[in-house]
Amino acid sequence: MAAADEGLGLTWERGVAAVGLDLARRTVALADGRQLPFDGLVIATGARARTLPGTDGLAGVHALRTLDDALAVRAAVEAGGRLVVVGAGFIGAEVAASCRSRGGDVAMVEPLPAPLARVLGAPMGQVVADLHRDHGVELHLGVGVERLEGDGHVERVVLADGQVLDAEVVVVGIGVIPNTEWLEGSGVELADGVVCDETTLVAPGVVACGDVARWPNRLYDEVMRVEHWEHALDMAAHAARRLLAQDRGEPGEAFAPVPFFWSDQYDRKIQLAGRVRPDDEVAVVAGSLDERRFCALYGRDGRVVGALTMNMPAKVIRYRRQIAEGLGWDDALAAAAGS
Amino acid sequence: MRVVVDFDLCESNAVCMGIAPEVFEVRDDDFLYVLQEEPDEGLRPKVEEAAARCPKQAIAIEG
Numbered sequence: 001m002a003a004a005d006e007g008l009g010l011t012w013e014r015g016v017a018a019v020g021l022d023l024a025r026r027t028v029a030l031a032d033g034r035q036l037p038f039d040g041l042v043i044a045t046g047a048r049a050r051t052l053p054g055t056d057g058l059a060g061v062h063a064l065r066t067l068d069d070a071l072a073v074r075a076a077v078e079a080g081g082r083l084v085v086v087g088a089g090f091i092g093a094e095v096a097a098s099c100r101s102r103g104g105d106v107a108m109v110e111p112l113p114a115p116l117a118r119v120l121g122a123p124m125g126q127v128v129a130d131l132h133r134d135h136g137v138e139l140h141l142g143v144g145v146e147r148l149e150g151d152g153h154v155e156r157v158v159l160a161d162g163q164v165l166d167a168e169v170v171v172v173g174i175g176v177i178p179n180t181e182w183l184e185g186s187g188v189e190l191a192d193g194v195v196c197d198e199t200t201l202v203a204p205g206v207v208a209c210g211d212v213a214r215w216p217n218r219l220y221d222e223v224m225r226v227e228h229w230e231h232a233l234d235m236a237a238h239a240a241r242r243l244l245a246q247d248r249g250e251p252g253e254a255f256a257p258v259p260f261f262w263s264d265q266y267d268r269k270i271q272l273a274g275r276v277r278p279d280d281e282v283a284v285v286a287g288s289l290d291e292r293r294f295c296a297l298y299g300r301d302g303r304v305v306g307a308l309t310m311n312m313p314a315k316v317i318r319y320r321r322q323i324a325e326g327l328g329w330d331d332a333l334a335a336a337a338g339s
Numbered sequence: 340m341r342v343v344v345d346f347d348l349c350e351s352n353a354v355c356m357g358i359a360p361e362v363f364e365v366r367d368d369d370f371l372y373v374l375q376e377e378p379d380e381g382l383r384p385k386v387e388e389a390a391a392r393c394p395k396q397a398i399a400i401e402g
Contacts, residue, residue, distance in 0.1 A: 230354070233392060262352055269350070313353040314365040320357060 018045070021186040023203055040243040043183070043194050043208035044236065047176035047227065052086065054147060060154040061170045064091050073171055077104035081168030084108075084157045086145050088115035090263050091173030093128065097265035100135050107138040107165050109145055109157065116263075116270075121278050124296060124308055127289055128270070135266055140165070176227060178212045193225045199252030200239040207242050209235035219256040219324065220275050220305065228261040258323045260316075268292055271313060273320035274306025281329070285336035287312060295319070297336075299329035341377050341401040342386060348397035355389035355398060362386055 013030065020029035027035040049063035060076065062069045077083050077099045085092045088110035096108045112118065114125025115132060133139055140159060148170060149156040157165040178193040188202055189195040193214035200207045200215060208215075210232040214225040226235075234257055242252040262271040280298040287294035287310075295315040298306035304327040307319035319327070342362060349371050355363035356371075361382060364372045378386060383400075390398040 229394070230392075260357075264350070269352070271352075311369065312367075313351045313369060314356070314367055317353040317357045317365065 017182070019182050021183055021188065023187050023206070026205070039205060040247075041206045042236075042239055042243070043188075043202060043206065043212060044210050044239075045179040045182070045212050047178045047211040049172070050175045050177055052145065052148060052172050052174070055154075055172070058148060058150055058154050059152060060150070060168060061148060061172060063172055064095060073099070073169060074102070076169035077102060077106075080105075082107070082166055084165050084167040084170050086157070086170060086172045087174040088112070088132075088139075088141075089118065089173055089175065090116070090261075092171065093132070093265055094263060095171045095173065096132060096137050097135070100132075100137055101266060106136075107140065107157075107167075108132065109140045109143065109159060109165070111142065111144040113142050115139075115141075117278075119261075119276070120272065120308060121276055121280060121282065121298070123282055127292065127310070128265070131265065131268060131292060176211065178225070180212060195223075198254040198256070200235065200242050200255050201246075201252060205243070205246065207239040209239040213239075215255060217256055217275075218254050219258065222275065224259075224275065226259045228259060230260045231257070256324075258320050260320055262313075268310050269313060270308070270310055271316040272306060272308045273316050274298060274304075274323055276306040276308075280305060283333060285333065286315060297329075297332055299332075302329050303327065304329055304332045340380065340383055340386065342373055342375070343399045343401055344371060344373055345397045345399070346371070348395045350395050350397075352394050354392055354394060358389040358392065359385035363389060 017031040018028050019031050027037050029035055049065050055061045062073055082105040083099050085096045085108040088108050092108060093115045096106050100106050114122050115128045117125035129139060144160040146158045146160045148154050154167055154170050157167050180190045180194055194202055194208040194212050196202050196208050196213050196215040198216045198218055202208050211227045214223060216223045238255045245252045258273050259275055260273045262269060276298040280300050282296055282298055284294050284296045293311040295309045295312045297304050304323055307316050309316040351365050351369050351371055353365040356365050362375050362378050364374055366372060390400055
């Protein structure tokens with residue numbers, strides 16, 4: 001990666017954490033005691049994996065954040081170890097699919113009624129549940145984890161309903177915590193992330209982006225924090241432009257994207273453009289759920305707010321553009337019926 | 340400028356099509372089609388962004 005930043009005049013400060021921000025003096029305090037002065041500051045401290053309480057020091061329990069995590073999980077599964085996945089969000093569902101595809105014995109536990117239910121809603125989450133069941137994942141839905149047991153190494157996962165699942169390896173994918181502790185007391189507003197205005201500005205000369213940033217997305221009339229790969233790239237570019245606009249004395253533009261992600265599970269590519277809620281209307285406009293090749297639209301207040309596809313990548317990209325342009329629900333359904 | 344796609348790597352995520360629809364099109368058969376193999380220089384910034392953001396790094400630009 002050295003070539004990519006050559007000639008940019010960047011100075012890396014690796015292996016040293018930022019521990020404080022002084023907005024009045026315009027400095028960032030570092031863990032080694034130095035104070036770094038700034039004219040412009042980008043807060044991009046991301047988020048870290050949430051862990052299960054009481055599992056510190058229990059071997060065989062992993063988040064999936066590092067290459068070492070991935071290698072350890074693969075080795076355990078290939079050695080025939082039974083995997084229990086805690087949480088059926090993206091991390092959990094993808095780990096379950098990857099390990100099943102390698103022939104592993106996999107169970108997945110999720111307190112919500114379906115995998116990915118938080119981002120897709122329950123009906124479409126059900127399609128994902130069936131996908132995993134048909135591939136041989138043992139699903140425990142609508143039930144949480146009570147505790148993990150084992151003597152030094154994990155041996156069992158005890159569910160809230162009293163069921164006990166044997167486990168040689170456990171992957172925990174139960175969401176993230178934004179890394180904002182270093183900003184406490186700085187005057188920066190914190191609320192499950194760093195609160196920005198709609199242009200990504202946090203304070204004069206200070207912007208935030210990526211997993212750590214919460215901002216009002218005017219396209220959705222919603223204050224959101226988004227944890228996807230595409231989003232981190234898009235918001236970083238916008239935040240950089242925002243800082244430069246301020247240098248030129250120009251007003252910043254609102255950051256109002258249609259969020260987008262994809263997730264590969266088995267031979268299915270699941271893609272969602274938009275931001276959906278459990279009570280949105282859902283209509284399948286192409287393909288069929290039975291074939292697991294389809295496009296479904298989500299509607300709210302007369303507008304299309306999301307497009308979900310399974311193995312129909314062209315459609316999701318087109319709808320992403322149309323949603324950004326304010327695609328109406330009735331118009332979209334009429335257009336889809338006529339095509 | 341010549342656009343070269345490694346179709347062994349391409350997974351039709353269609354990210355490129357979102358960035359440079361003049362050059363990249365994923366059709367209803369789910370395959371990527373390069374609409375212009377030698378696009379106009381004016382499209383270079385978009386094509387470079389599409390190449391950089393391809394999740395499979397399947398797009399190369401020659402020249």
